[in-house]
C-alpha cells in the first residue's frame with residue numbers, strides 16, 4: 362500500500378463530519394439532499410484547494426434500490442458496496458466504548474480529485490473488523506436503518522471514533538464542521554481532550570475548557586422538520602456511551618430532558634448556521650437564545666451540468682466551472698444554441714425514459730419534472746389535487762416526469778408514491794406521465810436537465826434550502842416553485858422562473874395558505890407558463906438564460922464554500 366496519503370496530514374485541516382455523503386453512484390452511502398450536498402461540498406472544496414478532510418460512515422449495505430411494482434408501490438432492494446474495491450485501507454485503528462465494550466473502528470480512504478489539482482481525502486469509518494462482536498461489526502452497515510440505539514451507536518462511531526481516528530492517523534485539525542447534529546458527539550471527545558488541571562480534581566466541570574472546544578467547532582443545521590433532530594433519552598445515552606461526562610454537565614450542554622444532538626452542537630460551536638436565509642430565521646425560532654447565521658446551500662457546478670451545457674459554457678464562457686461568475690454573461694450565447702443544448706438533454710432523457718418505462722414522451726410538449734425524497738411535507742402529489750382542472754389545462758399540452766424514494770419506514774411517504782402512480786395510470790392517453798424508479802444521483806443527472814420546468818411545492822417553511830432546483834438552473838431549466846428555502850432568494854417573478862402561492866409569513870408550518878397553492882399552480886401554468894412556452898420561444902429562452910445567469914452563477918457550492926471559508930472556518 363502506498364503511504365502517500367500521509368501528505369494529507371502535513372498541514373492543518375478542517376474536518377467535515379457527515380453521516381451521509383453522495384460523491385458518486387458507485388458509493389451509495391447517501392439517502393437524499395443532505396448527502397448530495399455533502400458530496401458537492403467536498404468536490405468544491407477540492408476544486409478550490411481548501412484544506413479539508415471529510416469523515417463519514419461506510420454504510421456497506423448502501424441506501425436501498427427502489428423498484429415500483431405493478432401496483433405502483435415502492436419495493437426496496439439491497440444495494441451493497443464494497444469499500445475493499447473502491448477505496449484504500451488505512452493502517453490505523455481506534456477504539457470507542459459502546460455498552461461497556463471496546464469497539465474497534467477502521468477507515469477507508471477515498472480521494473476526491475479536482476482538475477485544478479486540489480484533493481480532499483474522505484474517510485469512510487467501518488466497524489466490520491475481526492475481533493468485534495457480530496453485532497458490533499454491523500454498526501456501520503446501514504444508513505438510517507435500525508432503531509434509536511443503533512443510531513446512537515453510529516453517532517458514537519462517527520463523532521467520537523472519527524475524531525480519534527483522525528488523531529491516530531496524524532491529522533492536525535483546526536476546525537471541526539458538523540454537517541447536521543448526527544456528528545455532534547465529537548464535541549464530547551474534544552471536551553475530554555480539553556481538560557486542564559484544576560485545584561479540586563473532582564470538579565470536572567471546571568476542568569473542561571468549553572471555550573477552546575467552541576473555538577474549534579462549526580455547526581450547520583439542515584432541517585426545520587422535528588424528526589430531523591436526533592434526541593436520545595439520557596438513560597439510553599448512559600447505558601450505551603457510559604458516563605463520558607457527569608450527567609449534570611452533559612445536561613447543561615445537550616438539554617435537560619433528553620440528549621438533543623442539535624442543542625449539543627449549538628452550545629459548543631462558535632459558528633452556527635442554517636442553509637438559506639429563511640431557514641436561519643426558522644432555526645432561530647426553534648432554538649431561541651442561539652445566534653444562528655445563514656449560508657445558503659449550493660450544488661457542484663460540473664457535477665450537475667449536463668454534457669450539452671458543459672460544451673456550450675466551455676465554448677462561450679471558458680473557466681465557468683471554477684468561476685461561476687462567468688455565467689452572468691450567458692446572454693453572449695446565441696438563443697439557438699441554448700435551445701439546441703436543451704433539446705439534446707431532453708432527447709437524452711426521453712430515450713432513457715423509453716428504455717426504463719417503455720413510455721414514449723413527445724419532445725414538443727411542455728414537460729414538468731418533480732423528483733426528490735418523498736417526505737410528506739414535499740407534497741409530491743399536489744399537482745393532482747384537481748384532476749378535472751389538470752386535464753382541462755394539460756391534455757396534449759403537458760407531460761409529467763416523477764421520481765423519488767420514501768424512507769423504508771415512512772409509510773405516509775410511500776402512500777404518496779402510490780397515489781402518484783395511480784394518477785399516472787388514470788391519466789394515460791390524456792396526459793402522459795411517468796414515474797422513474799430508483800431516484801439517485803445518476804437518475805437526477807439525466808432527469809433534471811431534460812425537463813422544461815422544475816416543480817417544487819413543499820409545505821412552507823419546511824424546505825430548509827432544496828438543491829435540485831439549483832441543478833435545474835445550471836441546465837437552463839427554470840423553477841416553478843413554492844417560495845421556500847433557496848427559491849425565496851433566487852426567484853424573480855417571470856424573470857428567473859415562477860412562484861407558486863404567496864411568500865412565507867412567520868416561522869410556523871403554514872397549512873392555511875398551502876391550501877390555495879394548487880389553484881395558483883393551475884392558474885399560472887395556464888395563463889403564463891404554457892402561453893410563453895408555446896407562443897413565445899424567444900421569451901422562454903430569455904427565462905432559461907436568466908436561470909443560468911441569475912441563479913446558477915450564485916447558487917453553487919463554490920460560492921457557498923467561499924462563504925464557509927471566510928465566515929465560519931477563518932472567522
Ligand SMILES: *Cc1c(COP(=O)(O)O)cnc(C)c1O
Pocket residue numbers: 392393394395397732733734800801802805826827828829830832
Ligand atoms: C439533489 C438531490 C436531492 C435533493 O433534492 P431536493 O429537491 O433538494 O429535495 C435528493 N436526491 C438526489 C438523488 C439528488 O440528486
